[in-house]
Amino acid sequence: MCSNTCLSKLAVIPQLSSQSIAAIHQRIAGTPDTWTVDEIGDGNVNLVFLVSGPDGQVVVKQALPYVRSVGESWPLTARRSFFERKALEEHAVIAPEYVPRVLTFEEPAAITVMEFLGSHIVLRNGLMQSTRYPRFSDHITDFLAKTLFFTSDLFLSAAEKKAKVSLFNENVELCKITEDLIFTDPYLVDSRNRWTSPQLDSLAKAFSTDRELKVAITELKAKFLTASEALIHGDLHTGSIMVNQQETKIIDPEFACYGPMGFDVGLLLANFVLSYFSQAGLGGNPAYEQWLLQQVTEIWSEFARKFSALWDSHLQGDYLPQRLLTNGSRAYVIDQLRTDYLARVFDDSLGFAASEVIRRVLGFAHVADMERIEDPERRAVCESHALHVARELLVSHRKYTDIATVLDLIRAQRTWA
């Protein structure tokens, strides 16, 4: 059987320019007619091919003008690949060790040719195999601290930042998906929503009529719409990260835009929380659950530590002109501002984490961590634990001012089962 996908597989190489062919040749040798092309993508929206030649392999990623997993009934601008490349370029300057190298790019065909991460696996899959990645929290917090700090007013002049904001402001269609799928649909009756039914029917109904949740999610959405803090990845779940024991690579920043820093931190935290709550549905693995929660603690605390350190070494943006700091005030002012700043990012992160958990259980796109629990009764219990934590954090995030208290909330929910 040859589907659309097969046609695309055959069609992708002929769409490449001679420069792109030359760039691939330089990396993997051989010629187009001797290369093999295999589709390897498992995401919702793009085609991803592995092109193999005598000396190696490259990844060819093509954005189609619709959502791959849905079809042409859900159109989506292929120009998202342009913003993905722009974000990868920013990241390649700021944190090059954590992103795949881009070899070439075909703007009209929306094709990006990238380094193949052959020794890495998708972090979500690694977590589902209960693999530990001892260097992961160090890497991801380095990436988060650097990409958020260096694209913000903390480091840039207002003019530099505004130019970047304007560039990524054009990525409206992808942002609109986030606005709908994260901040709206899970809180109403929408045909794109799904959940473990009938077990979670009553919870889904309760969430769709919950007035406090509607207020909280709208105030969180307002931050996403108005807070031009930093260039955020925009979709930093465990499926957007590739890992092995040595390295961590952050991929797929096509949702990149200027937004609140807590959005990236929160989505990442949420995906570890979801993975944690999925464990009970698989019989439980206390040591691995402990490791997952340890990641939650480390992601926040190491991010905060590294982000703080950048204030000491690189605070040169228009946020705080150095001439404002007199000798007698420098330490006090910076410490107080940093404390307030991190408290706000923490508070935002809890809100965005909660919104991610909710949309992954009640919305359109679920996570494999939960989906693999075959028994719907067990899965529903795990998912409802996650939902209860998320609702508490979304409505009452201001009550939680450190990560340890959040962990207590999570553990208490697990125990309550």
Place this chain on the structure above:
Amino acid sequence: MCSNTCLSKLAVIPQLSSQSIAAIHQRIAGTPDTWTVDEIGDGNVNLVFLVSGPDGQVVVKQALPYVRSVGESWPLTARRSFFERKALEEHAVIAPEYVPRVLTFEEPAAITVMEFLGSHIVLRNGLMQSTRYPRFSDHITDFLAKTLFFTSDLFLSAAEKKAKVSLFNENVELCKITEDLIFTDPYLVDSRNRWTSPQLDSLAKAFSTDRELKVAITELKAKFLTASEALIHGDLHTGSIMVNQQETKIIDPEFACYGPMGFDVGLLLANFVLSYFSQAGLGGNPAYEQWLLQQVTEIWSEFARKFSALWDSHLQGDYLPQRLLTNGSRAYVIDQLRTDYLARVFDDSLGFAASEVIRRVLGFAHVADMERIEDPERRAVCESHALHVARELLVSHRKYTDIATVLDLIRAQRTWA
């Protein structure tokens, strides 16, 4: 004696295109060689001419590539006139009764030809003559509520708003002036600062080393740099408003950018507070002081009332998709969101008001309301009252949750003298 200004006066008409000449002719009749040209500008940065013909008059405003009141040593992009026009165009659609009509625009020469407001005077001058404008608070709150609401996510789609944000993001040079003159310079020793000396020397010194103020002003600046809430006028003091007993016109939006709504509201409030505190230095006029404070109350309360009403009639932006509102939740959700939203705008407004008072007493640009107090001892007392209120509001704005409490603070400061 013929200065630069004389030359410019003679030079301005020849810079106009034939279309502009025709547009002026249509309005005032006559020909360029019979028109008289008088310079009428008293602002810091532009040339403003009155061109008179047989049937009427028009205003010709030219942006020079430097700050008029300083000279070529302070270069400033003439492109600011482009953003002024863009803001006037927005306002002409949203609140046409409150802005002068633009007849024609010469982009290369940075010249705008506008309706002459011959029966209006600058509000600041009116206040200095103790004139009351019974319709002013109604007009200005209508202008504020409409221009802020209709350019925000409350009314616009995210895509529409982002396009406007990107357009005004290019107005970086004017924003930089705000960043420096309002949020930085008054809190340090800067050669552009001036104050009533030696009477305020110790206060100026105290402000330049005040650690809490440095923290507070930086957190306020961060809102200005990151909060893309609405298209703000950006310089809404009483010198940017022309009034008579019937009408109110808001002019000079060349500092327009996307920013926090409280910036416009706060600057306006601050200029009434400054005018209020100046009264004591002129011998006191209890009835007029009372009227000025009444304006402060009405500006906030009427703005809040009109802004709230727009939530009922025009809440159609991406901030709150209507489908999120189920019948049972609609009233609760909107009321709660609106209450929270207005509380935040109020809090922001107090901070920005405080920053405006401080920069008008200790910074580069002062207000004529205070400057006209000839006795420096008396002026210093008035200014120090204003500074004490401003410091309290800047550091402790969260303690003040309604306008009546702010008025108590202001009155108490006046009494203490």
